[in-house]
Ligand SMILES: NC(=O)C1=CN([C@@H]2O[C@H](COP(=O)(O)OP(=O)(O)OC[C@H]3O[C@@H](n4cnc5c(N)ncnc54)[C@H](OP(=O)(O)O)[C@@H]3O)[C@@H](O)[C@H]2O)C=CC1
């Protein structure tokens with residue numbers, strides 16, 4: 216791996232402290248960092264280098280999956296860190312920053328390879344990129360890369376404007392757009408799961424798959440982020456990026472028999488191009504939006520979204536979105552993809568359920584005894600787990616047909632954090648698990664009409680109790696095709712229907 220300088224904008228912020236420093240430290244311990252690297256932390260807070268190093272150390276003690284125990288390794292790691300106080304709007308400051316970067320490059324004898332990571336509010340992305348260019352920080356004799364955090368735009372127009380601005384300073388190949396779901400080990404494993412297992416690869420299409428269900432449910436509410444979340448909602452916060460990425464990954468992976476194209480990024484773009492658009496007029500038939508009301512999470516009372524600090528008592532923000540999507544290509548024609556995400560739901564679970572088509576009627580003497588459809592459940596969070604549900608006769612129960620699960624699991628605490636995998640890739644120059652601009656643009660294009668339908672209040676906003684599986688209306692999306700949500704890996708169906716009211720815009 217090339218020796219490089221890592222320049223972190225927002226190094227005094229939450230993401231740096233909770234995720235980025237621990238990720239770099241774990242890579243360092245695993246010798247997955249360049250042998251020589253220079254780290255420059257930026258923020259407005261007035262830190263000396265020593266204060267900054269001790270701040271980083273505290274973050275490792277609190278958040279790293281491996282707590283620092285080897286004193287000399289920790290010292291070597293922290294020794295690479297320097298701090299420079301910079302307001303992102305201060306043009307002259309960038310020129311001073313360049314001097315510091317060059318001084319460190321000379322001290323360490325490393326080439327001018329520079330990684331810029333923007334862990335700051337999105338309104339600063341364009342000004343930082345342009346100041347990097349103007350100051351000469353971006354004129355390197357080596358490579359330069361820009362890692363950019365979400366959100367990438369607020370809608371199609373702003374995303375295009377942001378991309379146009381960034382493109383003035385960085386080439387597309389130099390821009391690494393983070394979607395932390397793409398860093399999750401199980402998501403990175405999806406392609407291998409299908410391509411390295413012909414038994415699954417052979418089934419991975421509309422010939423054998425009846426429907427796909429993608430869920431990202433959370434038990435947390437809006438927490439302290441009302442300022443951001445009120446104008447984002449679940450549709451921008453989770454659906455436009457993470458959920459569509461999971462859909463793309465699921466539909467893009469294919470066995471070598473089915474597709475000669477082995478470039479997952481290109482295949483994902485192909486999936487988005489084939490996504491059937493939803494018109495504003497028709498949105499209510501394919502999309503359900505909801506907002507959590509009061510309820511209980513794991514038996515603890517929880518207030519409704521409208522009672523949360525910083526939230527308007529008449530807020531129409533969506534905290535839940537479910538959708539039915541169709542991919543009009545030869546592999547996925549007629550297979551509905553059901554997607555849902557919500558806050559304050561019954562459990563924290565991110566998973567993909569593949570429901571296979573029903574087989575022939577059971578011919579071995581059990582008459583009309585119904586069998587459950589075979590399912591492959593790929594659990595991404597909280598634990599990683601793959602469960603294949605099969606049917607078998609139970610000799611201990613009069614030969615009754617019963618579902619059984621084959622399961623493989625990996626406890627979450629043994630796995631690297633997604634940021635570790637993504638930073639490692641970015642340092643190596645591998646953009647496979649970063650979002651290409653075309654993916655982002657096509658995802659916004661699809662979502663844009665939905666945003667407008669929300670804005671124009673064309674869809675009911677259903678309240679759902681905190682601690683539930685979301686509004687019952689989301690069940691109807693599947694019932695139209697004769698399916699139901701598989702609520703968890705043991706396959707429980709949705710509960711009985713409640714009568715539903717809707718929130719009215721005031
Ligand atoms: N936190 C998280 O879990 C996640 C965050 N993100 C994204 O990551 C980015 C950072 O988030 P987060 O760390 O939570 O944000 P914070 O608000 O915690 O931190 C913001 C950082 O920006 C710096 N900053 C603010 N204004 C200026 C300025 N004018 N000049 C220079 N630096 C400035 C702050 O430094 P100082 O106060 O010292 O000036 C601080 O380091 C955002 O884009 C967010 O959407 C994405 C996914 C998850």
Ligand SMILES: O=C1O[C@H](COP(=O)(O)O)[C@@H](O)[C@H](O)[C@H]1O
Nearest residue numbers: 395431433435452453457565596
């Ligand atoms: O990006 C975001 O993701 C988190 C959920 O991430 P996970 O890894 O815990 O599944 C979500 O809580 C947050 O609102 C959103 O901004």
